[in-house]
Amino acid sequence: MNKINSFIDIKQDKALYRFLPSGDIFTFTYDKFLINQFRGNVKDGSANNIYLRIYDGESIKVYPLLGIRSKSIVSATSDSLIYEGTIEEINYKVTFHPVNHIWFWNITLEGSNKSVDLIYGQDIGIAEENGVYTNELYISEYLGHSVFECDNGYVVCSRQNMPNSNCFPYIQQGVIGAKAVHYSTDGLQFFGLSYKETNTPEILTSNLLDRNLQYEFAYTALQTEKINLNGEHSLSFYGLFLPTHPEAVRELEFEAQIKEAYIEAQKEFSQAKLIDTIKIKKEFSMPFSSPSFTEDEINALYPDRILEEKKDGKLLSFFTTEHSHIVTKYKEILTERPHGTIIITPPNTKNVDNHIISSTQYMYGIFNSHVVTGNTDLHKLISSPRGFLNIMKNSGQRIYLRINGEYQLLTLPGMFEMGMNYSKWYYKLPDDILTINAYTAVDRSDLILEVSSKNNKKYDYIITNQLVMGNNEYTKDINYTEIEDGIRFDLDTENYPGLHYDLTIPGQDFTLCDDRIFFEDEKPFDETFLTISLSNTGSFQLVIKAYLTENDISHNAKYTLPEEQKKAYAFYQDLINSFHLDIDNTNNKERIQILNETIWWYSHNAMIHFSMPHGLEQPGGAAWGTRDVCQGPMEFFLATQNYSIMRSMLLIIFSHQNIDTKEWPQWFMFDKYPINAGECHGDIIFWPLKSVSDYILASGDKEILNELLPYDGAPERKETLLQHICYALENIKETRFIKDTGLITYAGGDWDDTLQPASEELKTKLVSSWTVALAYQTFNSLSEALTGIHNDLSQEFASLASLVKKSFHDILIKDNVIAGFLECDDKYRYMLHPDDESTGIHYRLLPMTRSIIAELVDEEQAIKNAATIQDNLKCPDGVRLMDCPAHYDGGVSHLFKRAEQAANVGREISLQYTHAHIRYIEAMAKMGNGEEAWNSLFTINPILIQHSVKNANIRQSNLYFSSSDGDYYDRYEYEKNFGLLKTGDIKVKGGWRLYSSGPGIYIRQLVSNVLGIRFNKEGLIIDPVLPAELDGLKFTYQCFGRALHFEFRISEAGTTKACNNKKEIPSSPVINPYRTGGILISKEELTSCGDNITIYFKAFN
Template sequence: MTHKNTPTPITLKNSNSTFSFLASGDTFEWIHDSVMINDFHGTNTDGSSNNIYLRIYEENSVHSYPLIGVHSNSTIEASDTNLRFTGTAKDIKYTVTFRLTPFGIWFWDISLSGECQKADVIYSQDIGVASAGSVASNELYTAQYLGHSVFEGNNGYVICSRQNMSQGGTNPYLQQGSININTNAYSTDGTQFFGLSYKKTNVPEALNGNLPNVNKQYELSHIALQTETFSVNGNKEFSFYGICKANHPEAIKEIEYVQEINDAYSYNITGEFVTSPVPTPIIGAPFASPEWNMQQINEQFPNRRLEEIDKDTLYSFFTPSNGHVVLQSKELVSERPHGHILMTNFDMTKVPTGVVSSTNYMYGVFNSQFVVGNTTNNKLLSNHRGLLNVQKNSGQRIFVKIDSTYRQLTLPAAYEMEVSGSTWYYQIEDDILVVSSFATFDRPEIVLQVRSTTGKAYDFIVSNQITAGPDEVGQSFELEQEDSMLIIKPSKDCYTRSYYPDLNFRIRIPEGSQVSDDRVFYNNLAMDPSIITININQKSDFEIVLQGSENNDAPAFEDSYDFNTNKASYDVYYNELASNFKLSTSDANNITADKLNATMRWYSHDALIHFASPHGLEQSGGAAWGTRDVCQGPVEFFLTTGHNSMVRDILMHLFAHQIDEVFEWPQWFMFDRYPIHQEDCHGDVVFWPLKAVSDYINTSGDTTILDEVVDYRSGSKGTPVGKAESILEHIKRAVETIRKRFLPGTSLISYAGGDWDDTLQPANKHLKDNLVSAWTQALAQQTLDLLSNSVVAKDEVFSKELSQMATDIKDSFYRYLIKDGVIAGFLYREADGTSKVMLHPDDTETSIQYRLLPLTRSIIAELANPELAAINVAIIDKYLACPDGIRLMDHPASYEGGISKIFLRAEQAANIGREISLQYVHAHIRYIEAMATLGKADKAWKALMQINPILITESVPNALTRQSNVYFSSSEGCYNDRYEYAANFNKLKDGSIAVKGGWRLYSSGPGIYLRRVIANLLGIRFTNDSLIIDPVIDNELNGLSFTYTCFGKTVTFVYHTNSQTDTPCIKINNEIVSSKPYSNSYRNGGVTIKKDVFLKATESNNELHIFL
């Protein structure tokens, strides 16, 4: 049976607009000139995010009534270009007519009739204002570049929104306002309109008060307008309007298109109206569990650690096994919903294929984005969208019959996460319904289990939104049932089948259950063919197993699955992955060790997700390795934890994707069968594979990798070209491209497509060719110096060339990029050969004087001499250090309505998120590395805890509540828009503004964080024949014990910080272990111990005492 995922029975059209509605009258998708106007697809069960609410005021209360869609009591009639809703709300009769004109303008005409009723109306519309592909790819990201401008016109507030990020060369525009009525309040984001309580109440907070009149540039673009209050005495008529323009190249400065709107308002061709039957869902309100009291919490979780308490309210805690439990009270104050990505295990010696992963969220998303391998294309279940659970059809959901009515499970009393699975606890009177979703060990499966703790039987419906491919709309899939097993495949014409013809998914369902579609919710009327339901009657427990296979070779299902058995297997797996990492301290008041033990478990998980199943909780798209990213997080993590074979295989994949035409690498590429990559790249990308192979050879001693032969890829096609060469030849070709980028007469490397900071991509080709990044220059010198040492055994002549290049690059760095003792962020070379520094105290163009990246990289590379390093640290302390971490620059880039002049995204983003926040955690981690290189233990350990999410307010007092067991990519000041951000940037310095966590998990950050802990702070590093012990330990951690596996032997290091020795002294059984000094340009370094000496010394005692 073939299913088509396009539930749009009502379509209004004209020459350049197609506005699709569901049978309920809710918005499905509005398209004008290839611009998707709305943000979320509505559903017949939840309705759409947009609506028009009539609020009727009584003496001490206000009652709200939606006038359109499934939650209204409206009758619906449709013509070719109009949609009409009629009904009665508390004695007020209403007619709402949606009119689509041929001019890219539409109206909501509202007619009310009644007697002596005081009322107002709130208009509410979610907006995407980008191509449908952009919105579908990531609506949160799209919103970050959608700039809103608020004006007051003749009828009150008018909101104009411009998509600042180019959509194929255009910048779409949307204006919304009112006609014949004054609007006196507005909001611009869904978090303002729905509020965090919506996750429990299912009622928008805005309906209970006034809109805030704040332009909040966040990630849920949602425009709301509130009218003045009025009396309904007889008839009251007015309208709201929207106008879309496919391109608005200039910044928004005023209300435009007034005459066009007035002309269109008088245009009205109604056509013949036909009544449209409205489906009525036969389900009740969503079910959110009552909160637990402390007695109930104690009964379920008697053993707790790292408790997070706010004003005597317990928010969350960790369990003895490093599980993390979040209580409902915390979810209701968290702007980003708690979530978890499950992933099956894989062999740690080679790059995996066919890894299964699934994403779940606390508020009743039990599985979503279930994928096997590629996280974009090889997908069974749809992605969850938004932050507030407004649309509740995505992924896998559960309905349970309570008091004769089916209700969807949403917010539980508690949500427990282990790396292997998640568990939800719902209190239903005297029963607890426990829902678990977990990954099986050594099998490609995710298991959903439901049980009643009292053995009470319920009726259940499990709904599944099926994609079976990349797209959630307009895509078909094939479904077959064999007894208690469903077999689902992408349709034969699906893009996925071109590369994975045998891709299939299987779902084992409980015996006796009935498979249907969403007709079970609508009195046998099927509405959405993407929904597959499983009806399970009178069961106290059941199990559903999701399985995926790229090659139609999945194993037979097990008879049954046990959560705890799989958890135990994953606990062993993660311990081995992390080389049995464990910290302990005798100081009961110092919880640093306890925090880092929990962080190791969870960041190891995050690092594996980033590597093997690339996506995140906010960034569902991915499926690719960023060349720069994979060379950092995964390579550094695996080298640190002793998984050298995995790094070797990563490098084989990496060099096989070098582009034949230019001999550089793509910015990102899919590492499976799909020949998809971004052909161009930033100017620093070419260095990362060279640095990664150098780090691998330095750690493993394996120079044979240079003899391995791999192919190149076509830049335009992404396919192998059939021109295989040794990796050493690949390296030589890459080095030659670097030479060609030197600015004439110098060894300065052109900026090209940008550097690490993606927001600072150059706005034009002239900047690409004539700008120089000091950070890239420092990275280049470090990389070529490392590479010279790595290839010397294979090619001494080439090694000397590399060494000379590194020297020349260093000379140019000092000659051109340092002025008045300060490293510039950039150098701009004029056509006549003169130059000027940028992002420097002499820069009068950008208002930015200091940039973090070259300050830290020059120290990490040991390129900066001690005097310059000291200046760098002083600059960071004075201009870049904030209570929540180190910022990328001393001031944000200019924002002038989203128009780019020098940099692209930095001048386009309307939101203060991710890199725009300037506290991008990845760069902060490199600051930790720089401070460790200098031996500044106090700064390094303080910085380490500033970005640790566990009990974060102990380190960052102005931090808002956030999830504690997952990596955050940024710390973002709570500014509403870019103008407020620029005017009040100094509040970040004094901590007078709150900061919140940014996007989660999808980053190389977890891997590099863990390397900093182990290799730079605890100071344990390896070469092929030696152990390097080079700790940088805060004095407060005197007596810290660190258990770790070195050269296959698990040992414990004990740190003594008050010994006042010049170099670390290592003792076993009070006898000094033979060692040699390890060089460092800035301080007395650590020591190296030969592998054989170490193994012999630890034969009888595995405890090493390090005296510092």
């Protein structure tokens, strides 16, 4: 099958203006750069348009002039496209005409006694095409807008601040022949959250907002002054694109160039050729948004609810005792990031195995998307949605339902339910409720879609699927063969021969087609668009079976949601070691319930990060970040004693050590694709070394050191894992120490890669004190792990740790404050320190917490670190990475790269990166600050977050959010009013969701460091760090394969002891340099005692 039929192309120099036959924009490109953001389609049109607004007293009538949503007749010449029509006795003509890299929308209106204005809207990408297709949200974050005024009103200039092949693409948009009196810069301002329900841009009945919002949907809008139309009136909107604008945008430019091109664009055209008018069949109506469910209807469906979230007395969301999460339509319309989830086949917890199917689902009517098995980038069957407002409705898998003779696309349900391996949508219909379930099988990589009617009514359905068959849309031919009850899609790559998907609809008659079924002339325009029609059907099941290799065996398994729910529940119950908390103290009941739900959902999130790496806002992934996989998954499996899978992971990780550099890449694909980053930051080499030592100390498995493993770049050269460790040590000793000190070179970056220096020279002179602390911790851990196995090597690591410790104390700490960075030149220059006069940044969180976690600083310095954090970095929504943001100067880098390039206040730029806050919890637990550690767990927990963070915006409650972002319009407001974050006088929003090492390390802190239940090769460590208010807390958890029931009791003795049947269990003390440590109970003693253990401990307030 072909991909797209019948483009209308206007090519000038390196610019290609590509339209669909409906007159909608498909793509505007210049060389390798994509100018717009969303590719249009004939069914939905495109995100851009020009709207004619007619004023009639107090009312405004709005009419789009372009594309399938307009009533225009379209004609074309070799270098122009013409739209003509009549609306309410107003004749209009819109001519698109480019002059090389500048284009004009020339508009002529003719009418009598009419008051009108025009609104122009254009989505913008202005980055390399593949970059936009990989993640349009990320691209928008680095797209800086500047707004100027001239004789023709507002002009919006946008510069891509992140280098694209050493270029900084630029677009300028404005008006000629009229005055732009209002503007906006982001699609959120233009379309609004209500668009998800109404399918109508929110702003069209009011004025544009005149604010430069730097968010994740770059969209320029301009509104003209009112025009009193009596006769003919002409004006033009224009766009100018440049492949690079190296300097910051400080003033309005290119006016003479635009004027010259404008004159050229007014010349007579060659004869226009009429384009056949495309009409959507009348049987296709507006999308269907379900009425909300009443309180009684919700009670009938969900009588047992916990953790109810309400606003103004209305129910927003809740959980059930079976750990499902339900969201009402009311909440979805209030929520900026749409409710969604990812479901996967529960992964193998013994060995790394990518025989898994995954699907991304959204409340707004995406029943399946990003459907993929194995490699989440390269094996996609069905596409991912674009943007967050459901504007383009061709993506993913969706359903049209015939209601009262008209097909309507199902969008917002009345309620949306999410579980461990399923999602459920409820639609209220006239005299019926339609339920749609989408779930994964537990034992096979199968995905099931079920549709049923509560009253067994029969309907006509059309299921639409945008097919990918690879990485991105429109890159591969779409071919399939018919099989029994369905069709087969062969991907069959060189790395995965036999890879295919079977899509079946058992026991149903159905018709396959493409997008032609939507159009009156039944001509196809997009043959990547598969439609499946079913008639007069009460219920049906659609199954997608994924076969990753040619050895996968075909099957005809039968599925029901209750059965697969039950299996998934059992899987996660076992995965989390039957974790359950309880307390009689009613003041803490809610928080205990929150943690009982969090453990399930963060385990769900962690398994996706581990086995199918991608997220909601970050659909690209498919690889393990070396730093990430050695934290989230490793620490989760340490906390849950899943040593078998840790071993499997470590063997894969060490097999990706590069033969030439002796280091690991920043990221690598962990399947059969030999694809990796090819470079790494300076901390990366330490993470695999730390992970293997943590594993050995916990499991006692010293035999892993004898495993023979290959190298990246030399698969035939196999050496023991111990030799791999020695090989990495060679690199560290040869290249990483500065002169004869124990300081470690920055070497390309550390955890916060927004702070990469703009100067390459500075990289060679820079020391990250966080990396130094991590190196110390790694050397100490390796020394301990190798004791008795390889004593000489153990001693060498101990000596390196001592050298690092001395340099850290002698050099990196000045005036009791750890410098974030140190520049080593003729003399030391302290950066991100009170002595730093160049950046304006005086405190950095990461080295303060890591030096405590690593036990690198003494108790006195640890107390100073904690006080510095409390005084300078702590905000109501969590601790921040620095005491102020890097300076933003139009997106141009002076000292740092991304920190000075990002125009959006989000993710790391917001400075509250949740992962770093979790490490703060770890540091507080290490020091014995139990109240701070306990409360900090809830500062970043999305469930009922407003109960802990009063200025938190509404957000999804069951997924991890990777940052807390101040609700600033742009970087300038952020820098000026940063202090509002400390006082809590600005709203904070949840950042990107799910795809992070954060869920795994959160669970580790909760189980191992706050509740204090952890393991080593000798036995069970009990080391709780809990405030007095949790006296009487009960905790059930499997330890060494056996369910134990702990009860925590406050003791005045000041030391920890454990009793079974009132008899103290023999134990030995655990040393902690900052506080009284816990106890170690040997495996033998644990085996001989009962399952109920009372823990007496000192309260840590």
